Amino acid sequence: MVRAAVPRRLTWRVATVVDTRQETSSARTLVLDVPDWPGHLPGQHVDVRLTAEDGYTAQRSYSIASAWPSDDGGQVELTIQRLEDGEVSPYLADVVAKGDQIELRGPVGGWFVWREKQPAPVLLIAGGSGVVPLMAMIRARGLARGRQPFRLIYSVRTPEDVCFADELRRRVRDDPGLDVHFVYTRKAPEGSPVPPKRIDVAAVNSHGWPPDFQPDCFVCGPTSFVETAADILVALGHDPKRIRTERFGGA
Amino acid sequence: MGIISRGFGGRRRDSSPDLPPGQYLTHDFPVLSAGPTPRIPLDRWSFSIVTETGEKHSWNWDEFTALPAEEITVDIHCVTKWSKLGTGWKGVSLDTLFEDVESAADYAMAHSVGGYTTNVPVEDLLDGKAWIAYEFDGEPLHPEHGGPARLLIPHLYFWKSAKWVNGLRMMPEDEPGFWEAAGYHMYGDPWSEQRYHGD
Numbered sequence: 001m002v003r004a005a006v007p008r009r010l011t012w013r014v015a016t017v018v019d020t021r022q023e024t025s026s027a028r029t030l031v032l033d034v035p036d037w038p039g040h041l042p043g044q045h046v047d048v049r050l051t052a053e054d055g056y057t058a059q060r061s062y063s064i065a066s067a068w069p070s071d072d073g074g075q076v077e078l079t080i081q082r083l084e085d086g087e088v089s090p091y092l093a094d095v096v097a098k099g100d101q102i103e104l105r106g107p108v109g110g111w112f113v114w115r116e117k118q119p120a121p122v123l124l125i126a127g128g129s130g131v132v133p134l135m136a137m138i139r140a141r142g143l144a145r146g147r148q149p150f151r152l153i154y155s156v157r158t159p160e161d162v163c164f165a166d167e168l169r170r171r172v173r174d175d176p177g178l179d180v181h182f183v184y185t186r187k188a189p190e191g192s193p194v195p196p197k198r199i200d201v202a203a204v205n206s207h208g209w210p211p212d213f214q215p216d217c218f219v220c221g222p223t224s225f226v227e228t229a230a231d232i233l234v235a236l237g238h239d240p241k242r243i244r245t246e247r248f249g250g251a
Numbered sequence: 252m253g254i255i256s257r258g259f260g261g262r263r264r265d266s267s268p269d270l271p272p273g274q275y276l277t278h279d280f281p282v283l284s285a286g287p288t289p290r291i292p293l294d295r296w297s298f299s300i301v302t303e304t305g306e307k308h309s310w311n312w313d314e315f316t317a318l319p320a321e322e323i324t325v326d327i328h329c330v331t332k333w334s335k336l337g338t339g340w341k342g343v344s345l346d347t348l349f350e351d352v353e354s355a356a357d358y359a360m361a362h363s364v365g366g367y368t369t370n371v372p373v374e375d376l377l378d379g380k381a382w383i384a385y386e387f388d389g390e391p392l393h394p395e396h397g398g399p400a401r402l403l404i405p406h407l408y409f410w411k412s413a414k415w416v417n418g419l420r421m422m423p424e425d426e427p428g429f430w431e432a433a434g435y436h437m438y439g440d441p442w443s444e445q446r447y448h449g450d
Contacts (some may be wrong), residue, residue, distance in 0.1 A: 007448030009447075009448065009450075010434075010447045010448070010449065010450070012253065014254055019375050046444075047332075049253055049258055049273075050256040050261070051253040051254060051255050051257045051259070052255070052256070052259050052260055052261045055256055056261045057253060057261075057273075058259075058262075058275065059273040059275075059332055060275075060332055061331050061332060061381070087261060087262040087275065089392045091256070091258070091259050095258045095259070096256070096257075096258070100256065100257050100258075101254050101256070102254075102256055103254060108434065108447065109433065109434070110433030110434055111285050111429075111430075111433055146252050146295070179382075223281060223282040223395070226282075227288060227395055230286070230287035230288065231287065231288070238289045240286055240289070240365060241286070241365075241366065243286050243287050244285065244286060245284060245285060245286055245287065247281070247282050247283050247284065249257065
């Protein structure tokens, strides 16, 4: 179970956009400068609050994509996937620009986190933008030079929908302890030996860890994807208590 | 008022007096759970209340569904910001379950299959404020939404409405449950926006 952290009040902080990176046609990373940021664990999220000129506000939660401390010092990165009928994500994915400010508070969450002291191998299963908190874990492991073997199974519609593609390629190339397997649900890359399909028992069985390795499993994505992937893990014999899930719901 | 986000207009489609601060309306029913969804066979289902003296009151599925049930329509508010208005449930009021329970405890810890816990003051469970619900929209409650039965305390953030609930343990003192120990508010009133510690 979770050990209670020292409770402290979460106050709204002003974050300044210092850089943006287009990840895919529908996902963008915001690099935020947050003065006095207390740091965070990989897997945690923040609440973002936007205020319109007339005082109307909207809040949403977004996973943190970066590890802490980030490679370039005191910054927090959010990777936002645009939801077509969303109220907040189109603004963050398309409109906000370098120099603009948004409010956030956090970090939030103590369950869906990877701690570098955990020696167990790790299985990460991502559905679409569910890769974001899992990427934070991969980055944190890199930062800590962790030797726990990591495997990521990343389900996307098409090769063009892969977030962090170059970075994942580089990390896999340079780090024998990290493997990434892609599951393409609508269009596979040119010359792929397997046709597009959804995540299934075979993919998790071949590219995950055997249950007797007792890996820590983190599954993140849309509800139906997480239900399927978690059910597969349980069916393969993984201890439900070692399977941590985070489901994205709402718009 | 917060700082203005340049170029943000908002949708305003969510303005409703029934919406607590910081929430937005959703018309689907998102699922949020910390782990895999357990599948609980009805012949292995039970619900119990254990008092501070160790006295145990238990119901199996047949006994439970034979109790007088209520149909209620309530608004629900998840701490992850979505709210859903006018949701229809059927369940047994906690008032019914507590009829023969002797307890002076001010708090209860709800326990669920899979190890989830959440703490609730007893006064928030009684007087028509909470149910053990086993139907949603006229259908048996689906496992991913906490079926066969879940706690339903609509006036608090929805993490208090423990899925797959199998018991209440009466406590003289308040203690944090699963999310409360991870930084979430001990009480969780959506109208006061009590999301996290110290809110």
